[in-house]
Amino acid sequence: RKEVEQDPGPFNVPEGATVAFNCTYSNSASQSFFWYRQDCRKEPKLLMSVYSSGNEDGRFTAQLNRASQYISLLIRDSKLSDSATYLCVVNPYSGGYNKLIFGAGTRLAVHP
Amino acid sequence: DVKVTQSSRYLVKRTGEKVFLECVQDMDHENMFWYRQDPGLGLRLIYFSYDVKMKEKGDIPEGYSVSREKKERFSLILESASTNQTSMYLCASSRGPDSGANVLTFGAGSRLTVL
Numbered sequence: 001r002k003e004v005e006q007d008p009g010p011f012n013v014p015e016g017a018t019v020a021f022n023c024t025y026s027n028s029a030s031q032s033f034f035w036y037r038q039d040c041r042k043e044p045k046l047l048m049s050v051y052s053s054g055n056e057d058g059r060f061t062a063q064l065n066r067a068s069q070y071i072s073l074l075i076r077d078s079k080l081s082d083s084a085t086y087l088c089v090v091n092p093y094s095g096g097y098n099k100l101i102f103g104a105g106t107r108l109a110v111h112p
Numbered sequence: 113d114v115k116v117t118q119s120s121r122y123l124v125k126r127t128g129e130k131v132f133l134e135c136v137q138d139m140d141h142e143n144m145f146w147y148r149q150d151p152g153l154g155l156r157l158i159y160f161s162y163d164v165k166m167k168e169k170g171d172i173p174e175g176y177s178v179s180r181e182k183k184e185r186f187s188l189i190l191e192s193a194s195t196n197q198t199s200m201y202l203c204a205s206s207r208g209p210d211s212g213a214n215v216l217t218f219g220a221g222s223r224l225t226v227l
Binding site: 004008032034036042043044045046049087091099100102103104105 | 147152153154155156157160170202214215216218219220221
């Protein structure tokens with residue numbers, strides 16, 4: 001079983017739609033969780049951290065479910081510019097030791 | 113604008129050649145990383161470094177070595193390139209050790225093709 005698993009997609013949605021991605025992780029002791037975004041032929045960039053209480057950044061909402069070992073990303077009112085691959089990232093270690101584990105990514109395509 | 117710079121965007125090498133991939137960051141970050149990214153597999157950690165002259169193996173170090181002689185520079189070396197090392201190579205850096213250690217800044221990547 002992969003340490004971090006994501007549905008590869010693609011998720012094809014119209015502009016304005018709401019779309020949600022899930023990601024599961026295998027190490028129950030994992031400490032920190034993130035979503036990175038990677039545009040086509042570009043490098044990954046941090047989108048947002050995922051906190052235990054859930055957190056929101058504009059149209060983006062991230063949530064963590066430790067009991068079921070998954071994190072989610074919800075995008076509301078999708079824009080064409082949201083088209084990208086979204087990488088789920090887990091840090092299984094504490095104390096700033098950041099050997100991050102990346103999922104293979106979920107591809108989102110937003111169409112007019 | 114802060115930056116991680118990888119010296120080559122595209123390289124084509126022959127099997128058995130020695131390959132050097134250079135990475136420089138201008139953020140005074142302690143941590144530096146080399147990943148490779150392949151379709152369906154995501155990013156896999158090859159080597160990382162928390163300090164000058166320090167290196168640690170990641171998940172797939174076989175066939176690779178690294179060098180960190182200066183804080184800002186982290187080099188990945190393929191001693192004898194093979195076709196299964198054809199991939200996109202991504203260098204990253206981060207602060208450490210604090211909460212900023214989880215925020216990786218990536219370079220633009222180096223796409224290596226081994227023939």
